[in-house]
Amino acid sequence: MGKKVRVALVYGGKSGEHDVSLQTALAVMSAFDYDKYEIKPFYITNDGEWRTGKTLLAPPDDVAKLRFAPDETGENALTPVLRGLSPAAAGEEAPIDVVFPLLHGTYGEDGTIQGMLEMANIPYVGAGVLASAVGMDKVIMKKLFAQEGLPQCVYRYFNRTQWEKDPAYFIMEVEVSLGYPCFVKPANLGSSVGVSKAKNREELIAAIDLAFSYDRKVIVEEFVDAREIEVSVLGNDEPKASVPGEIKSSNDFYDYKAKYIDGKSVMEIPADLPYETAEAAREMAIRAFQAIDGSGLSRVDFFLRKADGALLVNEVNTMPGFTPYSMYPLLWKESGLSYRELLDALIELAIERHAEKQRLDFGSGVPKS
Structure with a gap:
């Protein structure tokens, strides 16, 4: 049997999709071939604290087991991720071969963790910094x-400062260019969090206020x-x-x-x-x-x-x-x-x-x- 590939699974995170990430992590851990891979789990709490679990010899059977307690040694869980991952610098074999980020939404899918892994020169699964950031920002993506x-649907966008300065202008823009119904979304978020369908002006204003509670930029799209x-x-x-x-x-x-x-x-x-x-x-x-x-x-x-x-x-x-x-x-x-x-x-x-x-x-x- 050849050498196992050592995979760090990173999940949880400071996002409205934290629990979705846990479900993803449990599914991925359960599907890996443990004869080929060695799995090291890293859990990020809702507050952004990194915690690490023991290397898995078999997949966990319950999502509750993915929420680890703080490291008893007091060591920041980021340390074992970053330490020694560049063999040339550390003079020893890297403890992890590749990182698999299973983070949905903000601080995970938006290029932030990808940037950290790029700086540390660590291989990781998925999109790079640019694609992750663009994929999270619906305006830049469009x-x-x-x-x-x-081809794509008609849309308009604005930030909080622009909206607060002249809401009447942007209401007019939406009503003339898109009409009702229309969809209002935070520009940077996933899993349809903060998304509303507005059928009239009153609902439009309420939907914009809701979207601004999740992001500083809002996008409004025509109904198709x-x-x-x-x-x-x-x-x-x-x-x-x-x-x-x-x-x-x-x-x-x-x-x-x-x-x-x-x-x-x-x-x-x-x-x-x-x-x-x-x-x-x-x-x-x-x-x-x-x-x-x-x-x-x-x-x-x-x-x-x-x-x-x-x-x-x-x-x-x-x-x-x-x-x-x-x-x-x-x-x-x-x-x-x-x-x-x-x-x-x-x-x-x-x-x-x-x-x-x-x-x-x-x-x-x-x-x-």
Whole structure:
């Protein structure tokens, strides 16, 4: 038996999606092949404190066991992550081969932890700093989609200072450009947290106030009577797209309740689409992934407008739901890649991307071969 790959799983975090992250972590821990991998869990509390558990010899059987107590030694849990991860600097073998961030939302999916891992020169799964940040900021994402020539719905955006200075102007902008109903969202957040559907001016103002409680920037999008189509993307420089799937929401729209609470939404895999539409979605998913400089994994979400069959890119999610029952792995399962094989592929892609970066000259003046 060869040497095991040592994987640090990081989950929890200072985010409204903390509990979703725990469910993802439990699913991933349960799916790894412990004959191939050695798993070290790192839990981040709601307050941002890092805590570490013992190396796993077998997966935990309950999500409650993922919330570790503070380290009795008093050592900051970040220390074992960062210490010795550069063998050349430490003069010894790195204790961790790759980090797998399983953090959804703020301080995890937005480029922050990715930046820390880049500074420490640690291989990690998923999107890099730029793609993570862009994937979290719906406004910047949509601007890049427009640059790429990808069709999307009409939207407007503004920050808190602009809104407080002249709310009447932005209300007029929304009513003239988008009309009612429309969707109001925090620009930087996931899992539909803080998202509202506004049917009139009173609801619009209330929705904007709610969105500003989550972020300093708000985006308002036109209502599109459409089917919700999703495609999974996997890869680095040569990404591949899965078959498309469709979300049939149990709610008025696919909000947090419909995603995680009532359990009544339906995922249709593969989506019942004409061949040409399915292929167009796959091609556009790869273009959207590359537009934000994606790597590792992403789920790309679309609207398929009922009136004319137009396919509109909605957003790219760089850390999609990742339990065995989530859309991202289910789409790959339908495309011929099992959950365990998907984990193997993501680890390989992370190590591949890190090795590629080691060829770069970071200031020595001597190019690396």
